[in-house]
Amino acid sequence: MTAISISDLVYTYPSGVTALNGVNLEIASGERVAIIGQNGAGKTTLSRHLNGIYTPSSGTIRIGGEDTAGRGIAQLSAHVGYVFQNPADQLFAKTVRADVEFGPRNLGKGEEEVHRLADAAMAATGIAEHAEHHPYHLSPAERKRVALASVLAMDTPVIVLDEPTTGQDHVAVTQIARIIDELHERGTTVLAVSHDMDFVAENFDRVVVMAQGRVIADGTADVVFTQAEKLAEARVEPPQMLRLGAELGWDAPVTTVDGFLGELREQVPGA
Numbered sequence: 001m002t003a004i005s006i007s008d009l010v011y012t013y014p015s016g017v018t019a020l021n022g023v024n025l026e027i028a029s030g031e032r033v034a035i036i037g038q039n040g041a042g043k044t045t046l047s048r049h050l051n052g053i054y055t056p057s058s059g060t061i062r063i064g065g066e067d068t069a070g071r072g073i074a075q076l077s078a079h080v081g082y083v084f085q086n087p088a089d090q091l092f093a094k095t096v097r098a099d100v101e102f103g104p105r106n107l108g109k110g111e112e113e114v115h116r117l118a119d120a121a122m123a124a125t126g127i128a129e130h131a132e133h134h135p136y137h138l139s140p141a142e143r144k145r146v147a148l149a150s151v152l153a154m155d156t157p158v159i160v161l162d163e164p165t166t167g168q169d170h171v172a173v174t175q176i177a178r179i180i181d182e183l184h185e186r187g188t189t190v191l192a193v194s195h196d197m198d199f200v201a202e203n204f205d206r207v208v209v210m211a212q213g214r215v216i217a218d219g220t221a222d223v224v225f226t227q228a229e230k231l232a233e234a235r236v237e238p239p240q241m242l243r244l245g246a247e248l249g250w251d252a253p254v255t256t257v258d259g260f261l262g263e264l265r266e267q268v269p270g271a
């Protein structure tokens, strides 16, 4: 059970670019939060503060009530698993299994537990058949799922996913959605940075919109995706279902396929 509290977070890269301009965000334990916004809005920079890849220029981050200041990646990795957008930033071992087992072993778990966690993570991500293969013999989409498996296997109370669906086909996106559901059932706090608005609307309780290093909107998908001005500022297109409902002249905001079908049945009895 791990909440996240971010206060007045400012981050300036050594190059002088200020990527975060005072971010305040309270995330409850077990919440599923998507962070959206145009390229360069600061989403990745923000997410990388959660496991200590970056440390604040000013402001504070608390994970499970504890200030992250002075705690490095090694200490934070027991609490926050971070799945990189690009698996090349994460994978290093000679086999998929070795990569997936590294995290839990590094956290000091016993060998039996390491195998159990790795097998479960590889099965959940659909890469079990590649366990003994070199990650670089897999397709980019499969490698991305190895990166996801290697973080799932660490069984951390918080998981951060940077662009989890990029390059994934429909079957894999469904698998990733199921994994997010299972993590939610276990009480894991899940944050994802995503440009995939349909995926965001279907799988997250809360949507945080960023622009120019700040949070400009925050709420459920229904609330956020109907704020046209904020979406324009963040250069974000609403999910397809909302656009379709609007085209059909529906007043109620509908952001998911199930929501769309429910509204359709109300509007067209017998549909």
Ligand SMILES: Nc1ncnc2c1ncn2[C@@H]1O[C@H](COP(=O)(O)OP(=O)(O)OP(=O)(O)O)[C@@H](O)[C@H]1O
Residues within 6 Å of the ligand: 013, 014, 015, 017, 018, 019, 037, 038, 039, 040, 041, 042, 043, 044, 045, 046
């Ligand atoms: N390593 C870096 N050095 C200097 N500036 C950087 C670095 N990484 C990102 N930036 C700058 O920081 C700002 C925020 O970038 P960031 O990658 O956090 O945005 P983002 O919202 O995640 O974008 P994207 O959707 O493209 O991933 C941008 O102006 C970007 O150019």
